[in-house]
Amino acid sequence: MIGTFFTLLATALSLLVVDLVVPGVDLATFPAALIAAVAIGFVNSSVKPILSALSLPLNFLSLGLFSLVVNGLCFWLASILVPGFKVSGLVAMIVGPIILSFVNTLLSNYFAEKNPDLKLEGAQKTAEHKLAEAQKTAEFKLEGDARKADLKTEA
Secondary structure: OHHHHHHHHHHHHHHHHHHHHOOOOEEEEHHHHHHHHHHHHHHHHOOOOHHHHOOOHHHHHHOOOOOHHHHHHHHHHHHOOOOOOEEOOOOHHHHHHHHHHHHHHHHHHHHHHOOOOHHHHHHHHHHHHHHHHHHHHHHHHHHHHHHHHHHHOOO
């Protein structure tokens, strides 16, 4: 829960940096940046996979550069959904997501370094689950080997 909050906060702060750096990207307020962060997450998880699949031939022919256009379209689509967030112009549509991704990575890494428990919480649970499964598998294997040894001694 708190990890999601930090991700949302990092994306909103990154959007404010994009607003300052990229001409054509305009954010009215910080709450608009928070809502835009949610909209970008929604568009990236729902619309982007479909666009990426449909544009696969163009992406292949352009050696992956068309993915910048897909990212730009998703960025622009998120701006349509959020009042107070506007993307105007081709440069803003292409460069905005690149700067957003770079700054978001820096901020997310910063939050992860300052709060290592948040980063490892999910991974730690997964590791503990895998360890428990491995122990169960080892126990079953040992029981099976013991049964085989008993059968050999009986025969």
